[in-house]
Amino acid sequence: xxxxxxxxxxxxxxxxxxxxxxxxxxxxxxxxxxxxxxxxxxxxxxxxxxxxxxxxxxxxxxxxxxxxxxxxxxxxxxxxxxxxxxxxxxxxxxxxxxxxxxxxxxxxxxxxxxxxxxxxxxxxxxxxxxxxxxxxxxxxxxxxxxxxxxxxxxxxxxxxxxxxxxxxxxxxxxxxxxxxxxxxxxxxxxxxxxxxxxxxxxxxxxxxxxxxxxxxxxxxxxxxxxxxxxxxxxxxxxxxxxxxxxxxxxxxxxxxxxxxxxxxxxxxxxxxxxxxxxxxxxxxxxxxxxxxxxxxxxxxxxxxxxxxxxxxxxxxxx
Numbered sequence: 001x002x003x004x005x006x007x008x009x010x011x012x013x014x015x016x017x018x019x020x021x022x023x024x025x026x027x028x029x030x031x032x033x034x035x036x037x038x039x040x041x042x043x044x045x046x047x048x049x050x051x052x053x054x055x056x057x058x059x060x061x062x063x064x065x066x067x068x069x070x071x072x073x074x075x076x077x078x079x080x081x082x083x084x085x086x087x088x089x090x091x092x093x094x095x096x097x098x099x100x101x102x103x104x105x106x107x108x109x110x111x112x113x114x115x116x117x118x119x120x121x122x123x124x125x126x127x128x129x130x131x132x133x134x135x136x137x138x139x140x141x142x143x144x145x146x147x148x149x150x151x152x153x154x155x156x157x158x159x160x161x162x163x164x165x166x167x168x169x170x171x172x173x174x175x176x177x178x179x180x181x182x183x184x185x186x187x188x189x190x191x192x193x194x195x196x197x198x199x200x201x202x203x204x205x206x207x208x209x210x211x212x213x214x215x216x217x218x219x220x221x222x223x224x225x226x227x228x229x230x231x232x233x234x235x236x237x238x239x240x241x242x243x244x245x246x247x248x249x250x251x252x253x254x255x256x257x258x259x260x261x262x263x264x265x266x267x268x269x270x271x272x273x274x275x276x277x278x279x280x281x282x283x284x285x286x287x288x289x290x291x292x293x294x295x296x297x298x299x300x301x302x303x304x305x306x307x308x309x310x311x312x313x314x315x316x317x318x
Contacts, residue, residue, distance in 0.1 A: 011045045019051055026051045033058055038065025047302045060309035067298035073318050074183060074275035075294050083273060083294045086127055086157050096266050098288045100160040104151040112148045112158075116140055121161035128155060130293075137161075162290075165254045165282040170241045174200030177279045178218070178253060180260070181296060182267045184274040185317045190264040193310055195220050196300050197253065198279075199229075199241055214238050216248050217305030223256025225249055226306050254282050262287045 012026040019026075029051050033039040037058045044050045048061060062070075082088045087103050102115040116122060122138040129135075138158060141147055151158065164175050181194040195218040216229035216238075225248045228237040240247050253259065263278050266289065270276075277296020281288040302308045 008041060011041070015045070015051045021051065033063075037061060038063040038069075040064035042299060043302070047299045048308075057309060060311050062298050062301045062310045062314060064298065066311055066314075070275055070298075070314055070318075071295065074273070076272040079270065079272035080294045082270065083276070083292045086125060086291070089292055093266060093269065093289060093292070096262065096269070096289050098283070098286070099162045102158045104148055104158070105155060109145065109148050112151075113144050115158065116144065116147075119160045123159045123161055124151070125157045125159065126155065127157055162281050162288055163283060165284055167252075167254050168282050170199050170244050170246060174213070175281055175290075176200060177281055177290060178259060179215075179296070179300070180263045180278045180280060181301070182263055182276055182278065183314065183317050184267050184271060188268065188271070190267045191313075191317060192220055192260060192263060193313070194301055194305070194307075195223070196304070197225060197229075197248075197251070199248075214241065215300060215304060216251070218253065219306075223253040223259070225251040227304060230304050255287060259287050262289070266292070 008030070009023070009027070012030060013023045016023040016026045030039070030041075030044050033044055039048075039058070039061070040063070043061070043063050048058075053061070082092050087106065090097055090101055100115060100119060102112055104112050107115075116138070122140075124134075124136050124138050126134040138147075150156075162175050168176050170176060176197065176199045179196040179198055180192060183191045183193060185191060197216040197218055199214050199216065214229045214231055216225045217227050218224065219226040227249070228239050229241075229248060230236075230238060239249060259280055259282060263280065266278065267274075267276060270292075273294050275294065275296070277293040279290040279293070281290060301310050
């Protein structure tokens with residue numbers, strides 16, 4: 001507890017030095033934002049401009065507490081398990097999924113053997129993990145039976161490595177995805193609120209923000225990178241994708257209208273869960289789907305992009 005208090009105080013002191021005010025004044029503003037607008041520490045010190053943010057803007061900020069409320073209002077807990085279990089997700093959205101997968105706990109050895117022999121590259125995903133944690137490439141051994149038993153024991157989902165559109169490759173190993181946030185209103189209309197390009201960096205096989213990737217905000221209507229990107233620590237504005245010479249400002253996502261239409265169709269396919277973050281892939285032939293998240297992180301709403309205030313709009317859809 002003392003460590004947490006000291007951490008908050010240190011962050012308040014950093015903002016006080018940045019804005020030329022007293023530390024106690026920043027601390028009071030932080031506590032007010034926390035109590036009045038539902039900010040958490042990350043909202044205040046990382047996802048927004050904190051002390052410099054006017055109260056009328058804080059009032060429209062999609063904070064942590066408001067995110068919890070949105071999930072409670074929009075998402076029926078009797079159906080969220082469909083999205084929280086990777087296998088159930090793939091089964092529910094089978095008609096929207098165009099890559100192969102195999103779940104050793106559910107499929108027999110012959111199906112597993114046929115799967116790994118069919119695909120040159122296979123991704124291993126621990127069922128219990130999220131945020132890109134534990135995802136690796138499958139290095140096939142000489143003993144498929146042993147591999148099969150290990151995957152069953154460790155509760156691993158295997159998926160075909162998706163071939164992405166050539167324009168979506170940035171000299172990294174990961175498939176670079178688009179995170180799209182949608183809300184289904186009571187009348188059955190799908191509202192796309194925010195879209196983010198998630199680009200992997202270096203040798204990692206995941207593009208996830210929490211695993212070292214970069215996020216770039218997209219213009220929702222037209223699908224181009226509208227502003228600078230950020231990495232997890234938020235210490236720099238990223239205009240050029242790390243490891244390349246690509247200036248990302250204005251970068252156009254291929255097949256943008258098709259991607260948005262796919263999200264709309266999928267959102268209507270699970271009307272009981274109305275707030276979802278979709279992880280989509282643009283392929284040479286169309287659009288594929290990786291995951292749907294009923295707990296999609298609210299932080300990206302206020303972190304980057306031209307538009308960063310969403311609470312009034314979200315509240316109007318409740």
